[in-house]
Amino acid sequence: MSSSVCMETPHAHGHTHGHTHNYNPTPGRDFPLQIDSCVNPVLDYSAQMERYRSFATFYKNSTAAAAAAAATPFPQTAKIARIATPLFPSARLSAMPPWPCDNAMLWGRKPTAVNVNGPHTHRTGMSRAEPVNMHMSGKHIPQDSALPMGADNFLSPLAAEQCRGLPVTGAECMNRLKCPPSVPPGGAGEADRSGTFGGMPPLGGLSLPPGVIVMTTLHSGAGSSGVTMSDSAFQIANVAADCQHSGSSCSGSPAALNGNANGSCSSGSSNGSGAAKRKRKRCGVCAPCRRRINCGVCSSCRNRKTGHQICKFRKCEELKKKPGSTMERAPSAGAADTFRWFF
DNA sequence: AAGAACGTGAGA
DNA sequence: TCTCACGTTCTT
Ligand SMILES: [Zn+2]
Ligand SMILES: [Zn+2]
Secondary structure, three states: OHHHOOOOOHHHHOOOOOOOOOOOOOOOOOOOOOOOOOOOHHHHHHHHHHHHHHHHHHHHHHHHHHOOOOOOOOOOHHHHHHHHOOOHHHHHHOOOOOOOOOHHHHHHOOOOOEOOOOOOOOOOOHHHOOOOOOOOOOOOOOHHHHHHHHHHHHHHHHHHHHOOOOOOOOOOOOOHHHOOOOOOOOOHHHHHOOOOOOOOOOOOOOOOOHHHHHHHHHHHOOHHHOOOHHHHHHHHHHHHHHHHHHOOOOOOOOOHHHOOOOOOHHHOOOOOOOOOOOOOOEOOOOHHHHOOOOOOOOHHHHOHHHHOOOOOOOOOHHHHOOOOOOOOOOOOOHHHHHHHOOO
């Protein structure tokens, strides 16, 4: 069965080693589909779906945002390919990930603060996020888990995504082992399927249960924020409203939290007013924010120790903008694109 | 201008 | 106290 599926999960190897996952699902977690994913392969499959969807979303966004600017819709595609190519072969063989990035920490841990719209709602839903790879927690990486982490958690989604839609020749594709032979490497048209799982692999003969998609989408909510669909909608609405009356690029940041009508995000780098320049927070709804997986190869991931920066593929679109740039908010594709997943 | 390094706020 | 990551400064 699994031979026809172009995805191998860490759980597909038969648990003979009997290592217990460090991830113990909290009873209160709002992730019914993700609970005990190692027992039910279908649930694990939905987790994979979620990851693929994340990549697809990001890819789609990048295409819309940077189609004109970059030769490749993936801003770092060329770089990643260049960086990763010599690394991936060893990644499949060695017991340790080829990059020095602390992926156990990055993947197994809850994402940090996100702009839950309310000033008083402080990331209550955060603990629901990261349903995938939760067994990789802390810094105690079991040796047997390092390989799945490197080869599956990152390679698999990246492979499926990069092997299509990207101008990578068959010879250059470092993940062709994971590419279904039936899919031509240059099927770039898939990126245009808005609202569908454009980056999804055919999964062999395994058709996609619509219910799984819907539930996964609904419960994935605003990505790491773990909010439900309605929460996302509210947040998006709030963002728009906030943007209207404040005219700032706070993206729903807790302006009121500071009692600062200007939203404190106008402080830029040289707003000499001495106002409390609060850190902005990720919006939680844009495509990068919705990503859960650190690429592990970008400069931020590789340079995490000194860089102190989030993965470039996860950097919030709003935070990338200068605090003053407000006009780009409406078409900023983050919220809009998020909505497209629901319709 | 872009990237790297660093300081430090924020949350767990 | 520790980790994450935003904002600033420095470097290339
Ligand atoms: Zn990265
Ligand atoms: Zn965002």
